[in-house]
Amino acid sequence: xxxxxxxxxxxxxxxxxxxxxxxxxxxxxxxxxxxxxxxxxxxxxxxxxxxxxxxxxxxxxxxxxxxxxxxxxxxxxxxxxxxxxxxxxxxxxxxxxxxxxxxxxxxxxxxxxxxxxxxxxxxxxxxxxxxxxxxxxxxxxxxxxxxxxxxxxxxxxxxxxxxxxxxxxxxxxxxxxxxxxxxxxxxxxxxxxxxxxxxxxxxxxxxxxxxxxxxxxxxxxxxxxxxxxxxxxxxxxxxxxxxxxxxxxxxxxxxxxxxxxxxxxxxxxxxxxxxxxxxxxxxxxxxxxxxxxxxxxxxxxxxxxxxxxxxxxxxxxxxxxxxxxxxxxxxxxxxxxxxxxxxxxxxxxxxxxxxxxxxxxxxxxxxxxxxxxxxxxxxxxxxxxxxxxxxxxxxxxxxxxxxxxxxxxxxxxxxxxxxxxxxxxxxxxxxxxxxxxxxxxxxxxxxxxxxxxxxxxxxxxxxxxxxxxxxxxxxxxxxxxxxxxxxxxxxxxxxxxxxxxxxxxxxxxxxxxxxxxxxxxxxxxxxxxxxxxxxxxxxxxxxxxxxxxxxxxxxxxxxxxxxxxxxxxxxxxxxxxxxxxxxxxxxxxxxxxxxxxxxxxxxxxxxxxxxxxxxxxxxxxxxxxxxxxxxxxxxxxxxxxxxxxxxxxxxxxxxxxxxxxxxxxxxxxxxxxxxxxxxxxxxxxxxxxxxxxxxxxxxxxxxxxxxxxxxxx
Amino acid sequence: xxxxxxxxxxxxxxxxxxxxxxxxxxxxxxxxxxxxxxxxxxxxxxxxxxxxxxxxxxxxxxxxxxxxxxxxxxxxxxxxxxxxxxxxxxxxxxxxxxxxxxxxxx
Numbered sequence: 001x002x003x004x005x006x007x008x009x010x011x012x013x014x015x016x017x018x019x020x021x022x023x024x025x026x027x028x029x030x031x032x033x034x035x036x037x038x039x040x041x042x043x044x045x046x047x048x049x050x051x052x053x054x055x056x057x058x059x060x061x062x063x064x065x066x067x068x069x070x071x072x073x074x075x076x077x078x079x080x081x082x083x084x085x086x087x088x089x090x091x092x093x094x095x096x097x098x099x100x101x102x103x104x105x106x107x108x109x110x111x112x113x114x115x116x117x118x119x120x121x122x123x124x125x126x127x128x129x130x131x132x133x134x135x136x137x138x139x140x141x142x143x144x145x146x147x148x149x150x151x152x153x154x155x156x157x158x159x160x161x162x163x164x165x166x167x168x169x170x171x172x173x174x175x176x177x178x179x180x181x182x183x184x185x186x187x188x189x190x191x192x193x194x195x196x197x198x199x200x201x202x203x204x205x206x207x208x209x210x211x212x213x214x215x216x217x218x219x220x221x222x223x224x225x226x227x228x229x230x231x232x233x234x235x236x237x238x239x240x241x242x243x244x245x246x247x248x249x250x251x252x253x254x255x256x257x258x259x260x261x262x263x264x265x266x267x268x269x270x271x272x273x274x275x276x277x278x279x280x281x282x283x284x285x286x287x288x289x290x291x292x293x294x295x296x297x298x299x300x301x302x303x304x305x306x307x308x309x310x311x312x313x314x315x316x317x318x319x320x321x322x323x324x325x326x327x328x329x330x331x332x333x334x335x336x337x338x339x340x341x342x343x344x345x346x347x348x349x350x351x352x353x354x355x356x357x358x359x360x361x362x363x364x365x366x367x368x369x370x371x372x373x374x375x376x377x378x379x380x381x382x383x384x385x386x387x388x389x390x391x392x393x394x395x396x397x398x399x400x401x402x403x404x405x406x407x408x409x410x411x412x413x414x415x416x417x418x419x420x421x422x423x424x425x426x427x428x429x430x431x432x433x434x435x436x437x438x439x440x441x442x443x444x445x446x447x448x449x450x451x452x453x454x455x456x457x458x459x460x461x462x463x464x465x466x467x468x469x470x471x472x473x474x475x476x477x478x479x480x481x482x483x484x485x486x487x488x489x490x491x492x493x494x495x496x497x498x499x500x501x502x503x504x505x506x507x508x509x510x511x512x513x514x515x516x517x518x519x520x521x522x523x524x525x526x527x528x529x530x531x532x533x534x535x536x537x538x539x540x541x542x543x544x545x546x547x548x549x550x551x552x553x554x555x556x557x558x559x560x561x562x563x564x565x566x567x568x569x570x571x572x573x574x575x576x577x578x579x580x581x582x583x584x585x586x587x588x589x590x591x592x593x594x595x596x597x598x599x600x601x602x603x604x605x606x607x608x609x610x611x612x613x614x615x616x617x618x619x620x621x622x623x624x625x626x627x628x629x630x631x632x633x634x635x636x637x638x639x640x641x642x643x644x645x646x647x648x649x650x651x652x653x654x655x656x657x658x659x660x661x662x663x664x665x666x667x668x669x670x671x672x673x674x675x676x677x678x679x680x681x682x683x684x685x686x687x688x689x690x691x692x693x694x695x696x697x698x699x700x701x702x703x704x705x706x707x708x709x710x711x712x713x
Numbered sequence: 714x715x716x717x718x719x720x721x722x723x724x725x726x727x728x729x730x731x732x733x734x735x736x737x738x739x740x741x742x743x744x745x746x747x748x749x750x751x752x753x754x755x756x757x758x759x760x761x762x763x764x765x766x767x768x769x770x771x772x773x774x775x776x777x778x779x780x781x782x783x784x785x786x787x788x789x790x791x792x793x794x795x796x797x798x799x800x801x802x803x804x805x806x807x808x809x810x811x812x813x814x815x816x817x818x819x
Contacts, residue, residue, distance in 0.1 A: 326757065327757055327760045327761060327764065329755045329757065330750070330751065330752055330753075330754075330755060330760075330792065330796070331754075331755050333792040333795060333796060334788065334789075334792055337788050337791045337792055337795075338788055355798075355799060355802065358802075358803070358806040360806065360810065361806060361809050361810070361813075364810075364813055449795075450799070451799075452799060452803065453796055453799050453800045453803060454760075454764075455764050455767065455800055455803040455804070455807065456803040456806050456807055458761065458764050459764065459767075459768050459771075459803075459807040459810070460807065460810055462765075462768065463768075463807075463810055463811065463814060463816065466816065467814055467816075541765040541768055541769060542765065543758060543761060543762065543765075
């Protein structure tokens, strides 16, 4: 959640821009579209209770609005601005005080001395935020006077102009914060991104003030809103139990090298694994990113049917086994007519002179009606047995539909029987003719009359080959969509993707980028195969057809291509800005860590994630990702020497390991309480900030740049 | 053109016996095609060439062949007559198959 301690809702002074004016509806809409959950209204020398109440009634519980005012301080001719922010329960009192102070004065003319300020406002238990190095600002002496004279010393904060200034002030021991000081509400959404984060879920003005006082009970109350548990692990060879409280948030392990942090992480991983929770320690090793993404495509598998491509196994097999069908020799006709039987009895057997019927048409008809009939039966079965159908379809409608289906199915049964009879009658009739012809030929010693020219058989054979070839060509010319998997961000260079392009070798692909997916298939065999199928297609109705089929069967490696799957070729590579890219070792480290954090799981265990990574990447990519996990209540364990991670994430749990003469000690604490406590001795406490600055790499800088994160002023 | 099997319109082409030297052929007179089936010697490859042409023409539409009627035709006439009779029937069957497999030219 973010906090904005300085917003204007009205044009009060002459110099105020009209764009500071805002109504309750728009105010609600704009703030709700940001991460800001606490807003203090601080108009110049003016507090409008009516507007405050109106805003509150519209906003409801969406976010907190704290009443306040930005005052002109005049101290011995020195001018400066100061924000007074009070609890919502003092809103009415604030208005009364302001009305009495500004009576007969315009906001432009109004000013107040420090003594007057404190005597009027201290009774409201306020938060004072003074302009600091931000014009018009008070002098160090004037600020010192406020701190000395107010009853709430911890509630005097210095307002910087931005996150960087606030960070620098903090590094120099100043309690600092900053607000938007909004000039134009249209620009607020963008402006809000830079506002300070509140790491703990502050629920009220009073709670915020307690945090400023580092009130242990309040901090513990807020910490307890996160899930936590105490785990017992045995990380070391001595078998001693280490009990640590861990949070569904960021748990940092830090300390000098060789203090057993990695072993603790390993033990934590084992602890969760034994409970059936997915957990593994992530550390940089020799693993290659290309191996993880299978750039060599050794593990790739694809189901062609998912892409509407048929495997064509049956068709390829059919073509390879196809043989020429002979036509009837004309001499057989001549033989018959030249030696036509003179046998009187034979002449009476008319059946021998009948022509055979072609059974193929009847066979196709029978198959066609069989398909229709069986589909109807299946549909009827589905309607009768499926529970969901009974649940969702009206009973009367379903009954009517089933009745109609029964009638249709009965009709189809009858037709199917007729087609069946037609087919078998033809087959039997043909057999009879053939048998009689053979017998007459044998008994009379004359040649039998040919029953076909061979045209039908010849044509049908070629038609079936054509169908198979066209089916194969139709499929090998299909395109499989490219796929792209996001790997991670390479900072300024851009986003890295893993692109997979799969093509079917249709005979014309000569691109060297592609390699066969199927093992033991040669690229040349793939290309030769497809080219040959095309040649067969060109020769379907020519004398060259079976020469082409024979050449197909003689191709080298033909047996390695039983289906279209064996014609698949693949290219997989990393892509950055549409160009192929080879990631360096450092970049691979970045991406591996990014990948680990992108995985959706409950426990993340990272051992020195900063290794091989630049500060910028840690700050811009890794730290936000870790914080995101924490917001989701995931358990994140990190052993680190890097202050950017240990400090900038403001962990709920900091576990410090120290090696002393008589062994190792474990201290647990957090940045909010700002101390670390020895788990074996509650009296042994260390300053969290001090230890972090001393132990972590870049510790002092991290504190200097931490202005954006409020919680440990 | 007349109605053929299944009520479809059908073109009828002439089939005649020709003599070239000592060999006789059955000429199938389809415009733009030279279709000769050797009647007096076995030439399966020649017949297959003719069949390929017939299939190509069938894709455009159904047709058949008709021979001039002769009461006292010789052996070759009888062979040719029987051949054409059977071929006509098979042309119909193949046309039906091309229709069923959707291989007709549109």
